[in-house]
Amino acid sequence: MISEIIQPLFLLIIFIQLSITTSQNNDRVALLALKQTWKDTPLKWNDGSDPCGDWVGITCNNSRVTQIVLTSAGLTGGLPGDIGQLTELEYLDLSYNDLGGTLTTEITKLVKLTNLILIGCNLIGTIPSNIGNLASLTDLSLNNNRFTGTIPASVGKLNNLYWLDLSVNQLTGSLPVSPGLDMLTSAGHFHLGDNKLSGDIPPSLFNSDMKLIHLLLDNNHLTGKIPSTLGLVQSLDTIRLDRNSLSGDVPSNINNLTNVHEMYLSNNILTGLVPNLTGMEALYYLDLSNNTFAQSNVPLWFSTLPSLTTLKMQNTNLVGELPAALFSIPQLQNVDISNNLINGSLDISANPSKQLEHVNLQNNLITDFRQRSQYTTELILVNNPICAESGASNRFCVVPTDVTPTSYMSPRSNCKSSCGAHLIQSPNCRCAYPFTGHFFFKATAFSSVNNETIYDSLYDYLKSFFQADASFVDSLSLSNPTRDLNNYLVIKLEVFPNGKKSFDVNEIGSVSSALSQQTVKPNNDFNTYTFIAEIYILGPGVAKSNTGIIIGSIVGGCVLVVLLVIAGLYALRQKGRAERAVQQSQPFAHWDPAGGTGGVPQLKGARSFTFEELSKYTGKFSETSEIGAGGYGNVYKGSLPNGQLIAIKRARTGSTQGGLEFKTEIELLSRVHHKNVVGLIGFCFDQDEQMLVYEYIVNGTLKDILSGRSGIRLDWMRRLKIALGAARGLQYLHDLADPPIIHRDVKTNNILLDQRLVAKVADFGLSKPLSDDNMSHVTTQVKGTLGYMDPEYYMTQQVTEKSDVYSFGIVMLELITARNPIHKGRHIVREVKQVMNKNKELYNLHEVLDPTIGSGSQLKGLERFVDLSLKCVEERGNQRPSMSEVVKELEVIMTMVGLSPDNEPSPSTSATYEGAGKNNSDHPYSNETLFAYSGSFPHLKLDQK
Structure with a gap:
């Protein structure tokens, strides 16, 4: 009797054990397939080690893979379907790798996945139609790729989803509802901007059960009216519907959204009267500019928004006098109501905001101006009647020149020594290879790019964050705040290693994954952000190759053979180094006039690159780095060790015409240094290759x-x-x-x-x-x-x-x-x-x-x-x-x-061309229409997750 019970139990135990072993083997097989597909995987990713014990970026539980986090690891080669075998995988973050290829449908088998983060991976094709199978997802971040097609309706099945970011792709079609986005009532973030979405915004998209915080639909092709159901979503903090083709009246219940801090409705074709925003007391950034509103009196609510920092209403058909109380709002910084019908007297004399920096009222009908005697705010009254009167102040009646963006850097260091090639000094005066990237803040509470105090607060936060969570970080810096074409605030971040010249792969992954996962949460002055991590070139002595380290017992004559081979390889390597040294000092020592390239070029200041260098900067000239092709050859995008983006124009082998063009461009561009001429950084004449290295020009061709x-x-x-x-x-x-x-x-x-x-x-x-x-x-x-x-x-x-x-x-x-x-x-x-x-x-x-x-x-x-x-x-x-x-x-x-x-400086009046624009990160152009690139970067997001 007992044996009859024990035997089935014993068989069941054996079956369970075999199942576990089989699953573990499946995980190992899947990881080996990833290793085989990806180029330049980290050290210890070899057949002989334990993935759950030794492999960088792999986390396991009971010998089953549960997390893969390999951000900024330099991976290429696509995402193979074998990943679908990792059935216990809960967390996948491969952001900032140039993977390329499509997002395999096998990924939808990972039903335990909670976070799918593939930011800036150069993925193409469509998002899998059955993405809704990933019912456990809380974070779906596929932004800054090249996805096409529509947003799958099955996304509505992701009931646990909190963060949805599909921005900066090439998605088309309408917003999916019933089923679709309307079913995601627990979601806090819809980041869908910078795509090609079209059609109306469906009224059923919004409902009162939603907990939506960010609605970002900017820079699409959306048409029709703004649905009144938007006013039902009381939790909204940020609304960006700008740069679409929305029409009709703004819903009258828009002022129900009393928690909204930022609202952008600019650059549409909205009609009707300017909306009534009375009661939106949390609002601090408002932009309704460039619409076709009916002629409206200056709204009374202008002066009743106590939190307002920025008011942009240019070209909105406003009529009447501006209330003096508007300029007394305590936090007010920037007012732009140009190109309207503002008339009468302008009064900024009654206790104006101490933070007020800029007031633009050009192209209006203002006849009088009352001010305090020590008025220092930048005020523009060009093309108002007041400027036509005799004795009018020239200061307010002339368009000011563009303010040079602040040269802000925090902290400011006073290092006396300098670093070697490609090394950068940290704030602690140590030379190292920093991890570099850019924050893109999409909805700031402030408008000025010169607000150094608020940047200092961001620096203090980041410093404390990295000191608490990353002992391998020595220091960091913030610099170069600017506004891009989308009016996003862009700030450069550099993070320096502690006690050595370069981070290792694991450390880079920790820093960049913290940014991709939104672990970094500055204060509400900066609100939601995206981040692009630049390609990180490991410094000398830091291993990254995936070549296995073969260890064995070699006896007798085998030892001698190995030693002889090593000695031979070392000699060849030294010979190669000597030849490369000659190549660097005399890059045209082997220039071949018979090859159709003419005599040795006469150069002035262009840098010589080796083939190996440019191969490294472009991921071995991978297909994913190719950004164009013309009669001359192909053009590739790359990144120098200092983070500067470059475009490399590579001639086709044996092209006589290409050789002539190559020589001509080197000779001419090496002498040309001008803001309005694309800059030549260098060239390669090595291993029968002819390549030109240019600035990378972000927005492509006119x-x-x-x-x-x-x-x-x-x-x-x-x-x-x-x-x-x-x-x-x-x-x-x-x-x-x-x-x-x-x-x-x-x-x-x-x-x-x-x-x-x-x-x-x-x-x-x-x-x-x-x-x-x-x-x-x-x-x-x-x-x-x-x-x-x-x-x-x-x-x-x-x-x-x-x-x-x-x-x-x-x-x-x-x-x-x-x-x-x-x-x-x-x-x-x-x-x-x-x-x-x-x-x-x-x-x-x-x-x-x-x-x-x-x-x-x-x-x-x-x-x-x-x-x-x-x-x-x-x-x-x-x-x-x-x-x-x-x-x-x-x-x-x-x-x-x-x-x-x-x-812009004129050649006839300025002698400042030499060196102009040397620090721009732009791209060049070959002799065909090569670039249709719109300046997008891998975007992340910032908020309370």
């Missing part, structure tokens, strides 16, 4: 932006600045470069825009220097781009500076029309001339103007701009202006529209 592919919208003012910047770059090449340079391929594809939309002329593969013997023209085979090519050059084969002027005239017409030079078989010059009528408003060009440029009074100076562009495209070169004349006329036009042309 062509891509005008076509709408980048998602960046350019109004008339920005287009004027871009035109002036590009013109100054060409003027520099023609007048101040030594020798003068004819570009020969000016076009919108070859004008790049950095993160501040500063124009940079690029691609000098076809350029020609003017010799001392002939300073007027160069006789050469006709080359260029159809539509931009000077007809006189085409006929005579003599290229002159006026050939660039003709091409620039085409660029100017393209700037206002956003059409290709040849559109439906018709040239852009002919199209403009055929519809132009100088006796009508805007020369009757409405039908050919780009609809996104603006209209009517917003296009002041456009007629003069058109006149200039048509002068540039005269058929005969001697009838065209010079680039210096073009620059001067563009400066006059900018002054007409109220912009200061001195925001």
Whole structure:
């Protein structure tokens, strides 16, 4: 009887034991598959060690893998389906690795997963439609990848989800509801901005049971009305619906949201009266700018919001006098109500806020100004009647030049010694390789980038955080606060290792995972954030290779053989080092004129890189680092050890034409240093490779932006600045470069825009220097781009500076029309001339103007701009202006529209070009339309999780 009971129990125990052993083996097999797929896995990831005991980034429970945290580990190679075998996995964070590939559907088998964090992994394809199978998820962070397709409706099954971040992707389609996002009543965060989502915001998306804190839908293609159901979500803290195409009235119950601190509804096409926000006493940042509201009286609630720090209402059709009490709100810092119908008297005399820094009221109808005698706030009253009166203060009636962003750094160190190559001094004056990245604060309580006191408080918090949780951190610094195109506050972070020059992989993972997991929580002044960790290059002596360390018992003659092999390898290595030393000191010692590259280039300041260096900086020129391809070759994105982003233009092997372009660009760009010309960092002429290393220009080509592919919208003012910047770059090449340079391929594809939309002329593969013997023209085979090519050059084969002027005239017409030079078989010059009528408003060009440029009074100076562009495209070169004349006329036009042309230095008035822009982290351009990159970074989020 007893045996009959014991036998089944014994068999059951054996079965359970076998099942456990099988599961453990499955985990091991899965991890080995990951190791096989990923490149450069950490040390000890080898077949002979125990993954649960030795492998960096792996956490186990009862020999089952429960966590994988490998952030900023330099992994590449995709995410294999084998990961679906790790059925006990609860936590997966692979952020800041250039994995590439798609998100495997096998991941939906990990039903115990609570945190899926894959930030900035360069993933493509669609989000798995059955993502809802991961019912235990509390954090789903897939932001800053390249996902396409729609948001899966099955996301509504994630009942435990608190954090949803799909921002900065290329997602399309409508917001899914019933089933979908409306079912996530426990979620605190919907971060869905910077995508291509379209359609209406469904009213059923919101309900009174929601606990939503952040609603971020900014910079999409959403249309229709803002649903009144939004007013039901009482828990909301931050609302970002800006930069969409939302229309109709703002819901009247919007002021029910009394807990909202920040609300952005700007850059839509909202109508009706300006909304009544009475009672929103927690509100400290409000932006309703650039909508089509009906003419509304200045709201009474302006002066009843006690927490207000920033009020932005430009171009909202407001009428009447501003209440003096508005400027007495204690925390008020920034008021922008420009381009309205504000009239009467401006009174800032009654106890104005001590924090008030900036008041912009230009383009209004103000006739009087009352102030205190010691008024120091920046006030702009340009284009108000008061400025037309005699004796008006020039101080308030002139557009101030852009304030240079603060050179803030905390803490400030006074180190006397300097560091070697690539090493950076810590605040404690120790030389090391810091972990570097950038915070992107999406909704700050303050508006000024020069608020050093508040940055100091952030530094104090971060310092205490790392001191408490990371003994391997010596010190840190914060620096370079700026505002990007999305008005996000960007701050650079550097973290330095303790007692050594470099962090190891485990330490880097600890620091970066703390940021990806939102463990860092500064105060509410900074609110929600994202973070990008730059590629970390390990310092000397820090092992990272996944090559196994083979240990065995070698006896007898085997020992001798091994020693001889080692000695031989050492000799070869020393020989290689010697050869590389020669290569660095004499990079063109083996330059081959017979290869079609001509004589040895004459360089000025360009740095020589070895092939191994550039291979390392680009992940061995992996497909995931490739950002473009053209006739010359491929272009790759990389990062130098100091964190600077670079773009590497790699010629195809055996390309004679490429060799000539290679030499030309090195020779010309090594001599050129100008804010409006893309900078050459260096080159590689090693192992039969020809590579150029440029700045990485964040926002890509003007062509891509005008076509709408980048998602960046350019109004008339920005287009004027871009035109002036590009013109100054060409003027520099023609007048101040030594020798003068004819570009020969000016076009919108070859004008790049950095993160501040500063124009940079690029691609000098076809350029020609003017010799001392002939300073007027160069006789050469006709080359260029159809539509931009000077007809006189085409006929005579003599290229002159006026050939660039003709091409620039085409660029100017393209700037206002956003059409290709040849559109439906018709040239852009002919199209403009055929519809132009100088006796009508805007020369009757409405039908050919780009609809996104603006209209009517917003296009002041456009007629003069058109006149200039048509002068540039005269058929005969001697009838065209010079680039210096073009620059001067563009400066006059900018002054007409109220912009200061001195925001960008002019070659004729400044000698500060040498070294300009050397610290920018921008990218270059090759001879095709290579870049459609919109400046996005791997984003994280900050709040109470």
